[in-house]
Amino acid sequence: MNKEIIDNCKETVTDRNIVLREKKSIYRAINRTNESILIYKVDGCIYKPSNIETRCDYLLNANQKLYFIELKGSNVQKGLRQVLISINNLVKHLNNSSVNARIITTRGTKPKRLNTYKEYRDLIKLIGKEGIVLSNSPFQEHIT
Numbered sequence: 001m002n003k004e005i006i007d008n009c010k011e012t013v014t015d016r017n018i019v020l021r022e023k024k025s026i027y028r029a030i031n032r033t034n035e036s037i038l039i040y041k042v043d044g045c046i047y048k049p050s051n052i053e054t055r056c057d058y059l060l061n062a063n064q065k066l067y068f069i070e071l072k073g074s075n076v077q078k079g080l081r082q083v084l085i086s087i088n089n090l091v092k093h094l095n096n097s098s099v100n101a102r103i104i105t106t107r108g109t110k111p112k113r114l115n116t117y118k119e120y121r122d123l124i125k126l127i128g129k130e131g132i133v134l135s136n137s138p139f140q141e142h143i144t
Helices: 003-010 076-093 118-127
Strands: 011-012 017-024 023-028 037-041 058-062 065-072 098-105 132-136 141-142
Touching: 003 011, 003 076, 017 037, 017 065, 023 058, 023 065, 023 098, 065 076, 076 098, 076 118, 098 118, 118 132, 132 141
Parallel strands: 023 141, 065 098, 098 132
Antiparallel strands: 011 037, 017 023, 037 058, 058 065
């Protein structure tokens, strides 16, 4: 993985509402100050289908805060794994002050025994519990 590949998969936007979709799952970022936000297409651009089996869908960079976003149907454990692997592979190539994970599902709810998932425990060790959000679609948050 090199920085040139990552740079070729980014788009800069200043939109107030940034909407990311994958099938029926929707993530909405509110850019209150219309600042420049970098959107990286991770799945299908940074990582082509044959490069790596597991990766998240998108990465947002807002004021050096990274948001790794996985839009899922219902498999939260797989979503956690995809985000974890993407963070481990990409964060070293980007300047940032904080790393966040977002797993947005269209079906189901947060698992009752989330702490039993190794991927969840590993993600907490890596970025802290406060940086992780698991939510049903549509999900919306302020990023600026």
